[in-house]
Amino acid sequence: MRALRTVAVACLAAGLLTACGSSGSGSSSTADAKPGSTAASGGASASQGAGSQGGDGAGSGSGGQGGALLGAKETMLASAAVMEKAGSAKLTVSGKTEGTGEFVWKAPKTFLLTTKSDGEDTKVLFIGDVMYVGAGADMAELAGGKSWMKIDPKAAAQGAPGGSDAGGFASTMELMDPAVQLAVAAPTAIQSGTETVAGQFTRHYRSEVPVETLVEKMQLAPELKTQVLDELKKKGSTITTEFWINAKNELVQQSSSGLTGFAKVVYSDLGSVQPAKAPADSEVFSLTDLLKQ
Numbered sequence: 001m002r003a004l005r006t007v008a009v010a011c012l013a014a015g016l017l018t019a020c021g022s023s024g025s026g027s028s029s030t031a032d033a034k035p036g037s038t039a040a041s042g043g044a045s046a047s048q049g050a051g052s053q054g055g056d057g058a059g060s061g062s063g064g065q066g067g068a069l070l071g072a073k074e075t076m077l078a079s080a081a082v083m084e085k086a087g088s089a090k091l092t093v094s095g096k097t098e099g100t101g102e103f104v105w106k107a108p109k110t111f112l113l114t115t116k117s118d119g120e121d122t123k124v125l126f127i128g129d130v131m132y133v134g135a136g137a138d139m140a141e142l143a144g145g146k147s148w149m150k151i152d153p154k155a156a157a158q159g160a161p162g163g164s165d166a167g168g169f170a171s172t173m174e175l176m177d178p179a180v181q182l183a184v185a186a187p188t189a190i191q192s193g194t195e196t197v198a199g200q201f202t203r204h205y206r207s208e209v210p211v212e213t214l215v216e217k218m219q220l221a222p223e224l225k226t227q228v229l230d231e232l233k234k235k236g237s238t239i240t241t242e243f244w245i246n247a248k249n250e251l252v253q254q255s256s257s258g259l260t261g262f263a264k265v266v267y268s269d270l271g272s273v274q275p276a277k278a279p280a281d282s283e284v285f286s287l288t289d290l291l292k293q
Contacts, residue, residue, distance in 0.1 A: 072205055076186035078249040084179035086250075088273035095255075095263035102273045105177040110276040126173055127278045129153050135285075143285040150284045175218070178251050178267070184217055185209055185241040195244060197253045198266055202244040209239045 070078060087106030091113075093099045099115035111126040123134030125148070132148045140147055185207035192204040215229040232239065244253040255264040 072189040072191050073186045075203065075245060075249065076182050076189045076205060076207070076243070079243070079245045079251050080179045080182035080186065082249045083182060083251050083270075086270040088271055089178075089267040090269045090273060092266045092268070093263060094266075097263060102276065103173075103176065104273055104275045105173065105179065108275050109173050111173050111176070112276050125276060125279075127276065130278070132279060132284070139290065143290055146285040147283045148279040148285070149290065150279075150286055178254070180217075181241065181254070182243065182251065184214060185243070192242070197244045198268070200246045200252055202246050202252050205243050205245065207241045209241060211237055211239060214239055 084106075088102075088104040091101035091103055093101060093113075093115075097115055099113055101111065101113040103112075104110045109126070109128060111124075113124045115122050115124075117136075120136060121134075122136070125132040125134070130153075131151045133151065135143060135147050135149055139149070143149070185205075187207075188209060189205045189207040192206045194201065194203050196202070211229065211232045215225050215232065218225060218228070220228065242255055243251055246252050250270060251267055253264065253266045
């Protein structure tokens with residue numbers, strides 16, 4: 001159980017909580033939500049406008065020489081469209097949690113996060129709304145040599161241990177979707193300067209989103225929306241978000257002074273990640289199985 005809590009904290013720090021910066025936080029934070037049809041269509045329109053622009057990102061918005069420059073909102077929507085089309089990326093997470101990940105936010109959604117825990121690699125895998133926790137040596141021994149513990153939100157209906165928590169973990173991918181984050185933050189975005197990030201010239205954007213607006217746009221079960229809203233409201237009425245976008249309107253970096261401390265996510269290899277496969281049944285055990293030992 002202690003190992004499971006450790007993994008849960010690592011997962012939330014790099015996912016759910018990384019995405020939720022408190023109101024009035026420092027200069028780096030992120031937020032996530034699900035855009036509605038209006039935001040999605042706006043992103044597509046902005047992307048088309050950006051596509052006619054060339055260049056090096058000169059001026060007050062994305063775009064380049066010889067073309068109209070995009071404002072902050074239009075750049076964010078253009079980036080949302082670019083990231084939605086890419087559908088996947090490799091992640092590098094730093095801050096209180098250090099790790100790497102492979103994230104596919106286009107269906108079928110999967111997310112594999114690898115962090116360090118007590119000097120050993122700890123893996124968390126999401127396949128849809130099912131979470132798998134990589135077993136350390138001690139846990140695997142108790143589980144008869146099986147290497148993945150499965151936590152299924154459907155198990156909550158049968159009262160299985162860990163099942164009720166899985167519903168909260170399952171929202172991680174919904175909250176981390178970069179296209180979602182960009183589209184929701186676009187209406188209130190302002191440019192905060194330019195920086196070189198991961199060797200790329202980027203424009204830095206900052207946005208504040210009301211908590212109610214954020215949660216309203218999430219595609220989550222009503223009871224989970226209520227839970228998320230209650231937790232976010234404890235930290236303030238708005239979420240401060242920040243993004244670094246390159247001249248191609250690709251999201252390069254986002255960062256957060258979230259609930260568990262500072263964290264930063266850098267995106268690379270857009271569109272290159274294939275959906276992860278669920279572990280074989282022979283490699284999987286449940287928390288109930290473990291507790292029986």
